[in-house]
Amino acid sequence: MKYIDLSLPIDEGNPEAHPIRIERLAHKKGIEHLNWVMMRKGLKGVISYLMGKRIIKPADLPDGEFLSLEMVYCSVHTGTHVDAPFHFGTTCENRDSKKIDELPLDWFFQNGVVLDMTHKNPAEAINKEDVITALDRINYALKPKDIVLFHTGADKYFGSKDYMNKFCGVSAEAIEWLWDQDIKVMGIDALGFDRPYPAMLKDFLSNQDKTALWPAHFCGRKKEYAHIERLANLDKLPQPFGFKVACFPIRIKDAGASFARVVAMTE
Numbered sequence: 358m359k360y361i362d363l364s365l366p367i368d369e370g371n372p373e374a375h376p377i378r379i380e381r382l383a384h385k386k387g388i389e390h391l392n393w394v395m396m397r398k399g400l401k402g403v404i405s406y407l408m409g410k411r412i413i414k415p416a417d418l419p420d421g422e423f424l425s426l427e428m429v430y431c432s433v434h435t436g437t438h439v440d441a442p443f444h445f446g447t448t449c450e451n452r453d454s455k456k457i458d459e460l461p462l463d464w465f466f467q468n469g470v471v472l473d474m475t476h477k478n479p480a481e482a483i484n485k486e487d488v489i490t491a492l493d494r495i496n497y498a499l500k501p502k503d504i505v506l507f508h509t510g511a512d513k514y515f516g517s518k519d520y521m522n523k524f525c526g527v528s529a530e531a532i533e534w535l536w537d538q539d540i541k542v543m544g545i546d547a548l549g550f551d552r553p554y555p556a557m558l559k560d561f562l563s564n565q566d567k568t569a570l571w572p573a574h575f576c577g578r579k580k581e582y583a584h585i586e587r588l589a590n591l592d593k594l595p596q597p598f599g600f601k602v603a604c605f606p607i608r609i610k611d612a613g614a615s616f617a618r619v620v621a622m623t624e
Contacts, residue, residue, distance in 0.1 A: 444613030445577030526552035544585030
């Protein structure tokens with residue numbers, strides 16, 4: 358079995374739409390943190406700590422080190438992540454939208470199929486015909502709950518400002534056609550499922566066309582499904598189908614999205 362990582366990291370060194378900060382506490386510094394946070398608990402603990410009686414010294418620990426600790430402050434849309442219906446709106450299929458921790462687990466471990474969309478230009482939309490043509494090209498018929506992955510090649514810009522706006526999106530009609538094939542999860546190797554926001558905003562401001570604004574996201578109010586954003590390495594898949602995809606989102610209560618380590622498994 359071969360495992361292919363289809364995920365991007367959470368990295369504060371890369372340009373992001375939302376602020377990201379990671380506090381990293383080294384092993385030796387962790388001793389101070391241990392004493393300050395753990396050994397001062399309760400009134401007696403504070404008094405003992407101040408008297409120097411309730412303190413762990415470096416010599417008390419193997420190699421004079423405690424444990425590392427990282428505190429991550431960022432949006433749930435940082436790095437490779439899964440968007441749930443609640444992200445798209447408060448209701449879906451005329452009932453309360455499901456949040457990320459409420460989605461069926463079986464959605465996220467299924468057969469995968471990757472569709473080549475590298476011919477699409479930045480700011481263009483992948484339409485229904487593009488999807489049908491891509492499937493015909495690889496002679497594949499979708500099966501219920503297949504995980505459909507759009508390969509645009511935009512992940513090559515990760516780490517640069519181009520990643521924020523040099524990508525194509527997915528049209529609502531393409532998503533709705535995939536729903537008709539009983540697809541529950543689909544993903545893209547770009548910043549988002551919609552076209553870059555400057556392109557959407559330009560179209561909206563030029564003719565006041567409301568449908569130009571986040572159509573791929575807002576159509577998710579019609580039918581329950583999930584999409585994965587910020588995939589990577591789809592070009593490393595040895596074949597366009599015949600592999601499994603695991604993309605379980607981290608269980609965050611009352612959230613519209615969550616981080617995911619997306620992995621393809623192939624023979």
